[in-house]
Amino acid sequence: MPQNAQTIILMAVWVAAIAVFMYFTMIRPNRKRRKENEAMFATMKAGDYVLTTSGFYGELVDVQDDMVIVEFGGNKNCRIAMKKDCIEQVEKAQQEYKKPSDVPVDNRSSKDKNNKNDKSEKK
DSSP states (O other): OOHHHHHHHHHHHHHHHHHHHHIIIIIHHHHHHHHHHHHHHHHOOTTOEEEETTSOEEEEEEEOSSEEEEEETTOTTOEEEEEGGGEEEEEOOOOOOOOGGGSOOOOSOHHHHHHHHHHHHHO
16 A cells, blocks of 8 residues: 555544544534423423523513513513523422411420420329
8 A cells, every 4th residue: 555545544534533522522512402401491481490691590471482581580670581592590480388377387485395295294
């Protein structure tokens, strides 16, 4: 095999090795991240809390095809429409809590509780 042919083959091997390296370090992780983001965007709904790419936390008010409306802070007048791509993380809205009137509360102090226990032990 002539020297010139060996050089061409060696160069082709190096180009292929670089292409494989670039695929596993750049292209494949980007596809994986894009797939995870699409799954996250598909599960977003009004009431979820989000972190934007600029670092702001807010609550989703409305979710459309490629846009969302986010309410920042407690101010109802601070609503901003933005692309879904600007959402970094989504935290699902928590389930509704029971009303305080539905939960029994023991209003006695710890001192009163100890006195009750002492009386029951003496019997």
